[in-house]
Amino acid sequence: MEYRRLGNSGLEVSRICLGCMSFGEPGRGRHPWSVDEAEAQKFFSRALESGINYFDTANAYSDGSSEEITGRALRAMANRDEIVIATKVHHAMHSGPNATGLSRKEIIAELDHSLRRLGTDYVDLYQIHRIDRNTPWEETLGALDLVVKAGKVRYVGASNLWAWELVKASYISSLHGWTRFVSMQNHYNLIYREDEYELIPACLDQGIGLIPYSPLARGRLARPWADVSTRRAQLDDVNLYDENAEPVVNAVGTLAERLGTSRARVSLAWLLSKPYITSVLVGTDRPEHIDDSVAALDLSLSDADLASLEAPYRPRAYRSFK
Numbered sequence: 410m411e412y413r414r415l416g417n418s419g420l421e422v423s424r425i426c427l428g429c430m431s432f433g434e435p436g437r438g439r440h441p442w443s444v445d446e447a448e449a450q451k452f453f454s455r456a457l458e459s460g461i462n463y464f465d466t467a468n469a470y471s472d473g474s475s476e477e478i479t480g481r482a483l484r485a486m487a488n489r490d491e492i493v494i495a496t497k498v499h500h501a502m503h504s505g506p507n508a509t510g511l512s513r514k515e516i517i518a519e520l521d522h523s524l525r526r527l528g529t530d531y532v533d534l535y536q537i538h539r540i541d542r543n544t545p546w547e548e549t550l551g552a553l554d555l556v557v558k559a560g561k562v563r564y565v566g567a568s569n570l571w572a573w574e575l576v577k578a579s580y581i582s583s584l585h586g587w588t589r590f591v592s593m594q595n596h597y598n599l600i601y602r603e604d605e606y607e608l609i610p611a612c613l614d615q616g617i618g619l620i621p622y623s624p625l626a627r628g629r630l631a632r633p634w635a636d637v638s639t640r641r642a643q644l645d646d647v648n649l650y651d652e653n654a655e656p657v658v659n660a661v662g663t664l665a666e667r668l669g670t671s672r673a674r675v676s677l678a679w680l681l682s683k684p685y686i687t688s689v690l691v692g693t694d695r696p697e698h699i700d701d702s703v704a705a706l707d708l709s710l711s712d713a714d715l716a717s718l719e720a721p722y723r724p725r726a727y728r729s730f731k
Contacts, residue, residue: 410460433471
């Protein structure tokens with residue numbers, strides 16, 4: 410396993426991050442494809458054996474049961490000082506007023522709930538899952554600084570921001586001497602590269618580490634274009650990809666066949682080849698997929714290989730969660 414410092418921080422994370430959205434108690438939340446706790450144990454064991462030290466979840470995943478499963482597994486299998494636990498805040502966790510967003514009340518209350526579910530005194534990386542445009546940045550960023558100073562959070566990060574929003578947040582934090590974002594979790598893969606225009610350059614300028622999610626485009630890059638046989642592909646209520654991505658998927662298949670390797674490994678190796686990518690967030694519903702993800706670290710793509718993967722891409726309408 411390889412490790413890199415997250416942005417300008419001193420925090421070392423594995424270049425493969427295990428995304429824990431796939432783990433959840435059946436019947437809780439909006440992910441009918443979730444893996445139950447007994448099966449999830451195999452994923453955590455495989456990840457730790459491979460050297461992965463970075464685990465990402467969120468309070469809203471399967472109504473909190475992802476955090477519960479993640480916390481129990483890591484307490485049983487890992488040394489807390491050697492692992493990095495990341496979670497997120499924003500989505501509604503109850504009905505009624507103050508159920509969602511990034512107010513001071515919401516951040517402090519939901520962090521305490523996350524800590525209880527995870528069974529830990531602190532989280533290493535606390536991330537805003539979305540921006541809350543109904544709450545002033547000063548309130549949100551001040552609350553994040555408060556939980557860092559309280560010792561409940563080590564670092565703070567963001568997800569799904571526009572470049573100008575990220576730069577504004579960084580400026581406000583610097584102006585007040587508050588803890589700045591060290592990371593950005595963004596939607597980025599071979600068939601969705603719109604962040605190359607503004608967000609990625611902004612992160613580089615601000616010293617913010619990039620941790621792309623959906624690196625395999627919800628599995629579309631891991632199989633032929635016509636194959637939609639996975640359970641998530643059949644049940645997911647959000648479709649971010651269209652037929653314009655087909656030429657890119659075909660290029661991945663062609664290169665994978667020539668190199669005698671998997672499509673997933675090629676797609677991840679492309680991401681890992683980018684110097685601005687700190688770690689790749691990999692979600693999976695099969696333990697053996699972790700092995701394939703880690704093996705991508707050893708796959709070196711030539712300049713010609715990289716060009717063949719990137720050439721079919723065409724700019725597309727923005728499809729993300731901003």
